[in-house]
Amino acid sequence: MELLISAGRVLTGPGGECVDDGAVLVSGGSIAAVGTRDEVEQVAPDGVRRASFPEGTVLPGLINCHVHLAFDAGPDPITSLQEADNTSLLLGMAGRAQQALAAGVTTVRDLGDRGGLSVRLRDAIAAGVLPGPRILAATAPLTPPGGHCWFLGGEVSGEEAIRDRVRRNAASGADVIKVMATGGSLTKGGAATWQSQFTTEELHAVVAEARRAGLPVAAHAHGADGIAAAVAAGVDTIEHCTWMVDGGFELRADVVADIAAKEIHVCPAASHNWRRFAEYFGTERAEQLFGQIRWMAEQGVRLVVGTDAGVPGSVFDGFVGALELYEHLGLSLDRVIDMATTDAARALGIDADTGRLAAGYRADLLVVDGDPLRDLSALHATRLVMAAGRPYGNGAVDGS
CATH class of the missing domain: 3.20.20.140 (Metal-dependent hydrolases)
Structure with a gap:
């Protein structure tokens, strides 16, 4: 599937590296693009499905x-x-x-x-x-x-x-x-x-x-x-x-x-x-x-x-x-x-394709409410989980 996920911040990793007002474009089982929302919007295909979490954080699975x-x-x-x-x-x-x-x-x-x-x-x-x-x-x-x-x-x-x-x-x-x-x-x-x-x-x-x-x-x-x-x-x-x-x-x-x-x-x-x-x-x-x-x-x-x-x-x-x-x-x-x-x-031994959010990596990610770099308990508030590009659970994947 193709999905554009936008959020208040995208934690790309490592060392707390973060993109504010960021987005991740998922295509099939991989990440196609990561960056600011405007940057990713420019390369997203027309009609792509969207999931928006303006108060949330996207981070590696x-x-x-x-x-x-x-x-x-x-x-x-x-x-x-x-x-x-x-x-x-x-x-x-x-x-x-x-x-x-x-x-x-x-x-x-x-x-x-x-x-x-x-x-x-x-x-x-x-x-x-x-x-x-x-x-x-x-x-x-x-x-x-x-x-x-x-x-x-x-x-x-x-x-x-x-x-x-x-x-x-x-x-x-x-x-x-x-x-x-x-x-x-x-x-x-x-x-x-x-x-x-x-x-x-x-x-x-x-x-x-x-x-x-x-x-x-x-x-x-x-x-x-x-x-x-x-x-x-x-x-x-x-x-x-x-x-x-x-x-x-x-x-x-x-x-x-x-x-x-x-x-x-x-x-x-x-x-x-x-x-x-x-x-x-x-x-x-x-x-x-x-x-x-x-x-x-x-x-x-x-x-x-x-x-x-x-x-x-x-x-x-x-x-x-x-x-x-x-x-x-x-x-x-x-x-x-x-x-x-x-x-x-x-x-x-799998750091060549997972563990961070970058183009070409597996689409292993989650979205949580809040900012886990400020409050680790935010990781309990899971909104969306994807493993190899497959969404799991009841997370929103069609816009909000």
Whole structure:
């Protein structure tokens, strides 16, 4: 479709770059023009459909760097997954993808599912069969026998099995390789959250085999030792990065310096429920954890936003609430928005065609009431969402 969207401001990104009284011309699945309303009007075809939001803001579609569409965000998502057949699970995943899209999220990176269902859903959305955000799929995450998220089918033991699993994931259509470098609280009976699950040499094997397939590597790593090993192995992103040790935290300045120098992106994967962390673990421990994120940002670590959507309580339409954590930590609003758009696109390797509003880019965008550069809560007031040029929901697309 062709659509001319005008608004009080167009946030093109990055760094809060904004066009007042701006417009975006969408043609098919791409952006044809961006600029002032007068400039875009001059190149718009006669009779083009219009949507006007004089008090609103157009900005790039949001990117959630860490979700699990196979999990239902209920109190026991693992049992729900294990009891579901593939057909019902896929339907649930499609519904959750639409929840994310309705909240302005036009790209999600799914970091672990069962049976490659995220690839099937990705392809159906890309073909226009189903509405939804762009999906980057990891398929089955690599984990030791009985390790974190073993039930997703990615159990491996030894370098030969690791390389074989990476090759099989790539052959099944994976966009990214996920490895569980440490344990996690979601898996009963496995390694403790802070404990390493792979040696540095094994993580090197993951990265090397992924590179042969042309794929990036995302490492789930809570423990300080696991984080250090993942950095040494050369992964592309570190998920969680909480610096846990037995009984507390141990932030390692030398490893943080390596993360920054190697331009490894860190996704804390904090959900919209981040305020409740203090209720569960105590105010002092919560402030220590949040302080680590702040300090990494100050040291030049490239942070991006993900929510671990699908785990208990982390719903798929809660992305904006998760952004508020970084405002709480003192980051400027333009940086927070970049972390969910331009920076996220760079971390995921898709910055050549999304993450900002520019001619030739995918038409991934949303329109909100108000100005999110002044008040982040404006992102809750979604008026229109487009993913690859397809409008979703009840947003106005024929003038107002």
